[in-house]
Amino acid sequence: MAMKERVRVGGRSARIQAEVHKAVKELQQEADRAELTVPMIAARSGVTPSTIYRRWGDLAELLADVAAERLRPVSDPDDTGAQISDLKAYVEQYAEEFSSPTGRAMLRDIFSSATDATYTGQCCGYTFDHLNVIAGRAKARGEHPIVVQDMVDHVIAPIMYRILFGGGELTEAYWQALLDRAMPATA
Known part of the structure; x- marks a missing residue:
């Protein structure tokens, strides 16, 4: 190469x-x-x-680079005034964006890059950055902030698994249940 x-x-x-x-x-x-x-x-x-x-x-690397750039956030997650509503808005947007035909195509391009984990790492970083913003806002408001890794493990990862591998419909009820189960640990 x-x-x-x-x-x-x-x-x-x-x-x-x-x-x-x-x-x-x-x-x-x-x-x-x-x-x-x-x-x-x-x-x-x-x-x-x-x-x-x-x-x-090669073409796969180029398409992965373009997809990673397209997935780069242009702004912080919405600030709704409370951690739980910030998370709901973020998770809803995340699930909708990545499960759309365009989102799935970008994910295929990101994962088709075989040389290293640069592009998958960038996208993972975007998610962590957004969740850290939400946690930081919660802390500044006096709320008990989420543990970002727990949100990734218990909410984001199952959503991404369904998008990538199927195993059930990705509905609002599904991601809301994930979020509800994850939140008591942060309260």
Whole structure:
């Protein structure tokens, strides 16, 4: 496998990344994922295929990078004034986003990256960051904050398992029951 080039923040490297990401997103709207190729993306983005191979290694890595970027939060979770309602809003959004056809496609792209756990680690970090924000707000309000790892183990992980492997419908009643069972431990 080709060695990935070091990515510099800003400058030409950032412009190339932005153009390639933009091309991937546009092509994903126009064609089935199975039809995407590096030469097609290169032509759309105005770079050579060798640039894409040097930077990302292969198509799976590029698609994982684009998916991770799309999943990057643009803001903190909603502040509803109470930890439990913050968690309900967050878990509902999380379940809806990842169980949607677009969310499932992004997860497939994230997990198709075989070289390392960079992209899965980024997405995991986003979840921990959001839950830490919710816990921090709760603590600042004088509430007993959640234990973030417990929320991941008892709420987020079962939701993700259902999304990835099936085993039952992902309904509001299901995730609400998970949240209800997890909350007494934090009260």
